[in-house]
Amino acid sequence: MAERRKTRKRKDEATVEQPTKEEYAVAKYLRFTVPNKKSAMYGNKVEYFIASRAVDTLLDSKWSTGEGALFTNRHSCENYLDRLLQKQIFHRSLKVVKTVGGEKDGKRKKEKDVELIGKQKEENEEKEGEGEKKAEGTPKRKKRLKLEMHDDQVFIDGKDVYVWIYDPVRPKTFIMGLLIVFGAIAVCLFPLWPPVVRLGVYYISIVAAGFVGSIIGLAIVRVLLFGCIWTLTLGRHYFWLFPNLLEDVGFFDSFKPVYNYEYRGSSDKKASDASDKTVEEPLIRQGESKDGGGEQDSESSASSEGEKNRQAEESAKEQENDFEVINKNDVGESQSNSDTDA
Numbered sequence: 001m002a003e004r005r006k007t008r009k010r011k012d013e014a015t016v017e018q019p020t021k022e023e024y025a026v027a028k029y030l031r032f033t034v035p036n037k038k039s040a041m042y043g044n045k046v047e048y049f050i051a052s053r054a055v056d057t058l059l060d061s062k063w064s065t066g067e068g069a070l071f072t073n074r075h076s077c078e079n080y081l082d083r084l085l086q087k088q089i090f091h092r093s094l095k096v097v098k099t100v101g102g103e104k105d106g107k108r109k110k111e112k113d114v115e116l117i118g119k120q121k122e123e124n125e126e127k128e129g130e131g132e133k134k135a136e137g138t139p140k141r142k143k144r145l146k147l148e149m150h151d152d153q154v155f156i157d158g159k160d161v162y163v164w165i166y167d168p169v170r171p172k173t174f175i176m177g178l179l180i181v182f183g184a185i186a187v188c189l190f191p192l193w194p195p196v197v198r199l200g201v202y203y204i205s206i207v208a209a210g211f212v213g214s215i216i217g218l219a220i221v222r223v224l225l226f227g228c229i230w231t232l233t234l235g236r237h238y239f240w241l242f243p244n245l246l247e248d249v250g251f252f253d254s255f256k257p258v259y260n261y262e263y264r265g266s267s268d269k270k271a272s273d274a275s276d277k278t279v280e281e282p283l284i285r286q287g288e289s290k291d292g293g294g295e296q297d298s299e300s301s302a303s304s305e306g307e308k309n310r311q312a313e314e315s316a317k318e319q320e321n322d323f324e325v326i327n328k329n330d331v332g333e334s335q336s337n338s339d340t341d342a
Helices: 002-015 021-033 051-059 074-086 119-134 171-188 195-232 267-341
Strands: 037-041 044-050 090-104 107-115 142-149 161-164 237-241 259-263
Touching: 021 051, 021 074, 044 051, 051 074, 051 161, 074 090, 195 237
Parallel strands: 037 142
Antiparallel strands: 037 044, 044 161, 090 107, 090 142, 090 161, 237 259
């Protein structure tokens, strides 16, 4: 069985044609000119491009002008790119969109939807966008894009994605490699350098070592300063010198701000004071209501007593007036009787 598999692999490798120099040149031009995007495919990072953009790039290239042009229309570009696909310069892939929902009852629900690139995908994305706009209060879903191999390996001018297999050395990478090699050789030849150059390199190395040492010393000093202030104040004062010194920021941003100070000692007292106030407020209100009720009762009793006294005084005055009228009548009758007797 193993021998049969080996023979099959050899036959498959033999059937694949090798690209020509011209095809390699076109593939290299596309590799560094077409807008590429990065994604993951079976756990590996890959770069892919969209078919329509590759066709547009070929129509704008030098092979589409002059006599004997390779690319005269989109159909010719499509046929040429299909030939490159068959020669394993790139391959056709599918986009796999994995949506991760929000947390519910401490568990995350994951849904995986495989969508073909094209009109169906655009319609599905529009529907999903409308549904997300209509749904209010629902957690946002993060979309993770991955790629899988397509069953039909054909180049089609459209929105299909194609993953690069051909990965030539970039010019920048080549230049960086040469510089590293020449730098290593120059360091090895340091004893042969002129004395002036060696002295300059010595002073530069001392400055660089002093700078690195000062950064390390500053980091140690800031930690010691924070520890001393924290222990002396019993954990109430937090003082950091250059708080962004060890953070993942730029060089100049690591020295901004110069210090950061926080006071965290009054949180417990504030909480206890707030609880005491909440307990005392209803008691004070109850006392105020009781005092207010007593004052109202005293005022009502005082007003009733005053009315009673007034009524008593008025009744006494009325009785006195009645007695005076009776006495006057008695005096008049006695006078009339004396006159008659006379």
